[in-house]
Amino acid sequence: MEKFKKLCSFIREAYSAPEGFIPLHEPRFIGNEKTYVNDAIDSTFVSSVGEYVNRFEEIMCEITGAKYAVATVNGTSALQVALLLAGVESGDEVITQGLSFIATANAISYCGAQAVFLDVDKTTMGLSPAALKSFLEDYAQLKDGVCYNTKTGKKLAAIVPMHTFGHPVDIDSIITIAKEYNIPVVEDAAESLGSYYKKQHTGTFGVLGAFSFNGNKTVTCGGGGAIVTNDMALAEKAKHMTTTAKVPHPYEYTHDMVGFNFRMPNLNAAMACAQLEKLEEFVDNKRAWAKSLSGFCLENDIDFITEPQGTESNYWLNALCLVNREQRNGVLEFMNKQGVMCRPIWTLLFKMPMYAHCYRDEQINSQCLEDRIVNIPSSVII
Structure with missing residues (x-):
């Protein structure tokens, strides 16, 4: 010892x-956190509508290189909504790694889907492309462009690699395998803000990526999360779904689908903007x-x-x-x-x-x- x-x-x-x-x-608050939070309080826009929410989304696009970002209340909700946007439905299966924080599996469960746990690589501590390929060769079959598990008959709806402790997985290999089987990749990038794979930011390789701003992350706003994507339609739907699916109107309350109250409050976004500057x-x-x-x-x-x-x-x-x-x-x-x-x-x-x-x-x-x-x-x- x-x-x-x-x-x-x-x-x-x-x-x-x-x-x-x-x-x-532990977090470090050595920038404009108090100034921005006080400004948000003075504006009286402290809930899910406010300029800091918009600015947070803009900064996330600047940092990650993604075309669109949608602010959420936490990383788990970001992953849950990203999975739904990718087409995960109740009764489906979602492939992920057995070594991850519980939120990865919980987000899959919230969609009514069931996790398939595959091994990781020792070098990345993230989803192993070899394990993924082996599983798909043994159990996957494409029918009319949709991939099914031949043993269970369930749709293999998504693949979720997680960038463990901020270390990027071998995402190129995972994307290549996923394309062969026509399965969308949703990156659990909760821990990897500021991490790059071959000079490209994590979370931007798959159809969607999810980030966390929990109190123990590299930058934090107490809670908070974000969905990133390069697909405009998915981004618009993400914002709609996370804002209780309210149809825009000056005063009427009309909702066109089951939505979620998952938008990041402006108070949290104010702190997040200051943290992202650092x-x-x-x-x-x-x-x-x-x-x-x-x-x-x-x-x-x-x-x-x-x-x-x-x-x-x-x-x-x-x-x-x-x-x-x-x-x-x-x-x-x-x-x-x-x-x-x-x-x-x-x-x-x-x-x-x-x-x-x-x-x-x-x-x-x-x-x-x-x-x-x-x-x-x-x-x-x-």
């Missing part, structure tokens, strides 16, 4: 915190911290997770890959007792009681990572 004692000291020195608690990832600075800071950690870990024989080749990660959460579950548990207990917050990666989704019935492949890499990954403090250093 000696090298992890040194790691504790290294982290404390970096954060100028010789004692006390160091959180895993995104480049934050990502540069986090990448520098990751580089420093990587050097320390190399010198001390600790396996540090680095960005996959051909990508530029925001390093949302830094991660160590330890020898086995026993060492993982020992490090977690030691570091947290020292006041340096660390946590394991998520429990695999198919181990949750409500998803135990879902199909899964062998999950060899996912299980290996679940046994070994430990996240360590990753906040912007100020």
